[in-house]
Amino acid sequence: MEKPSILDLSPVVHLRHSGAAILVTDHLHRPVWGSRALLESPLLKGQVPYILHQPFRSVLRLLLPLIAEPARFEGQLSRLRSTRAPLQGWPFTLREGSLFQLDFSPVWAAGSYRGSIWTFTRLSGTPPVPERPAMQVAGDGQGWPEKLAERVLDVRTPLSVISGMVHLLDETLLDEQQREYLKLLRHSSGILQALVTDMLNIAGSTGDEQPVHQREFDPVELIGSLLHTFRIKLGQRPIRISASMDARLQNVLVGDDILLNQIMMSLLGNAERLTVEGEIVVTVSMEGAPGGKRWLRCRVSDTRPPALGAEAPHLQPWYPAIARQLARHGGTINREEWHGYQVSYSFTLPFLDTGKRTAAANVLAAKRQRRRQVNFAAAKVLVIEDNGMNLRYVISLLEKYKLDYQLATNGLDALYFLNSRQYDLILLDIKLTGGDSLELVSRIRGDERLPNVATPVIGTAAGTPEDTLAAARSAGITDILIMPYTPDQLLQILNKYLNEDETALIMEEVQPTNGFEFHRELDVKYLNTLYENNIAYAADLFEIFLRTIREEVKKLEVLVANSDWEQLRFSIHKLKPNFAMVGLTWTSNNMQVLENMLRGNEEYDAVTIERLFSSINADMQQYYPIVADEYERMKSYMEREQ
The missing domain is CATH 3.40.50.2300 (Response regulator)
Known part of the structure; x- marks a missing residue:
């Protein structure tokens, strides 16, 4: 008799092998199964057998006394049971301070509702890992952490090959059933990658036993592959993941790409696990002289809730292991403040530049050669x-x-x-x-x-x-x-x-900004979006701002002193984009508020207008030196890159 495929097995078979805290309810919302992790969690510790096949209020009776906001929690669970709409990443807090996340998945078959899967994920307040016993593995003189790390490292290389093959298969023509198999394989390999990283962290591997995998690789392709994996993992969650790559990363590098991949997997996994909504951004820049050793600086930033960003880096279970691995190569990892993001981790790792262009860079160079520059001299x-x-x-x-x-x-x-x-x-x-x-x-x-x-x-x-x-x-x-x-x-x-030939492609030959990082006190996200890859454009506008802004603000000051509200409104409208051009977006927003206040009012609140203008003027005075320093840095950057 032919054995059923894994896809034919009952979902509960899969759930039994999950380490997540899961509760399964039937079509009447009665609990029918709970995972071992749920049995051991602070939510329903030891109580799962007593609520099976009972009304859902028996679950609420146990949970509500533990919840910091019981009314909000009960309302959300009531809505989920009535609407039966999927939900991902809904946060809630226990009275003792731990933060959890709830995922709700209704199960439908043949058009009828069959039940739901409730997954509870602990996000913070995780108990510390127990101190590892100083025991030896009989016969080889190694402690169990070292032995575990050694065996896990043996698994990592073939697992990376499997992940690579999955991405290659994704680019081929597959039928619907093969796509389902590939989806399962991708999901499983992603889980295994995370488990490998977690086991290395638990073992506290220093990397001393780890072989250094020196081989050629394309850094842009590696980061792109990681983003592709995490986009699939995020699914429909309200989180956008993107990357900003240094435009100079056009050559093949030599180094331990497996270690780079492992560290990025850890940082992205941490960001994905703790970010409820918003954005995860990867920034990769290059440092060092061309033709020799290059340092990649990789940064992963996210918009997780503030409560999840308060814990010191060294208390994160994965942080010490990564720090030790990087130190062996001369690299470092640090937590940084990055404007617009709650948490940002940055690390450095050395590689050798082969001087050979990547395949993607060769394609881009060929396109640039085909560009036609149009002469407007007669216009x-x-x-x-x-x-x-x-x-x-x-x-x-x-x-x-x-x-x-x-x-x-x-x-x-x-x-x-x-x-x-x-x-x-x-x-x-x-x-x-x-x-x-x-x-x-x-x-x-x-x-x-x-x-x-x-x-x-x-x-x-x-x-x-x-x-x-x-x-x-x-x-x-x-x-x-x-x-x-x-x-x-x-x-x-x-x-x-x-241009009579409107099909001609003309584009500005730009100076890359990807290797240039704007000052953190400015709106870095906005500046990167505005200037894209054109450092010369940014420098031009910064210079114009520095030459004109003080005089323009003095004109506004005179208008305020003379209570010339109509002319003030007009002048503010003209001037407000200038602040955003140098990353002072909040000042532009304040000017918009002032313009709205002045638009269409017959009676003006002079005190409020003067106070708001004073705030705008103070911003200009405070940030003018920073903008001036940025302009000088941009000039130096362009001179070095020429």
Whole structure:
């Protein structure tokens, strides 16, 4: 008789072999099975046999006295039983301080509800690992921790090969049944990888017995494979996982990629286990001279709840083992403060640079060779803008692209130029001082005898309400460019309206920022998103900010002193994006609050306005030196990379 496959076995068979605290209930929500871990947990310790086949209120009777917020807990469990909707990562706290996570999985078959699986995961307050006895394994003179570490390390290499084969298979054509088998294999190998890491941590392996696996590998591919694994593991949980890789990581490296993989698995597993919602970010940068020893600095940051980030690193069960393994190679691991994230661990590990390009880098280089740079030298552009920082930035770009441009800082000058000569493109600030931007567009479009009646007009806007943008389009604006915009975004506009062959691909040749890390007191996440891979773009805007911001804030100060609220509102709208461009996003937000306060009010609260402006001014004074230091660092960075 043919034996059933593992997929044909009852789910309870699988659950019996799980180390998780699991409670299974039937279609009437009566407990029918509990795992050994649940029997030993503080939730239902020793009580599982007494609640089997009893109404669910018998479970609540035991649990509620232990819960810090019993009403919230009871309400959530009631909703789950009534809606039967899956739930992952719902946190709750016991009175004694331990933090748990609840996962709820309803089971359906043939369209009918059959029961539910309740999984309770302890996130913090885990009892310390008991002190290991000083015992020997008979006959070999080794202690049991060393023996355990040795055997586990024997398993790690073939397990890594299995994981690699799983990823290769995932790229091949498979039928539905084979996909199911692959899913099971991937899940099982992931569990085994975590168990290997946990056993090494328990054994306290120093790595002295561990062979160093020196071999060639692609670091970008390795990190990408890890992220792929954890994206599958996260499933539908409200957690985004991403990576920022140093643009200089284009060569094949030589070193212990298995150790790198193991440490990243530990850090990512820790982040995945404790993060309820938000984000997990991997950052990999490169240090050291080209052609020789390179140090990879890898950082894993997450947005776990604050209560789960308070414990000191050395108290984490995995931390000492990783620190010892890294120390053997000359590397280190540290916990860092990283703006926007609750916990961030960073470690360094040395590798040799082979000088050989990876396959992916060769493909990218070939694409760059095929890029076509379009010559805009024959085009004439009119720039209508009255914001000093925006003016300097757009002029620097137009000069860089060798464009012939004319500048107007108010509506009257703009009207003179528009009536006297024809342009190929017009860049117009939608919120000009005096509010005559849309009237200007109407004049351009309203008289067919004027030379620019059909010239494309690109409106530039910063946080402008949708009704204003709609009015701009109705007035005759051709396209809209939201500030702050990147050089690539402006290039695409120029390509679209000034290049007859619109299919030509033009892109800014950029200086990589991945090896440059912004100051932690700035909004690093926002700056990395805004500037992407263009350090020159970042340096340009930082320089313009430093040259203009103090003078602009002094103008605001005069407006506040004179209670000129209408002009203050307009000036704040023009200035607010400038702070975000250098990572002071909270200052831009405060300026938005002040602008909203000034918009449409007949009576103004002068005291509140002055207090909010004082806060904005204080931010500028406090962070100006940091922005100045960042600008100097960026200049030095670009000089080194040339």
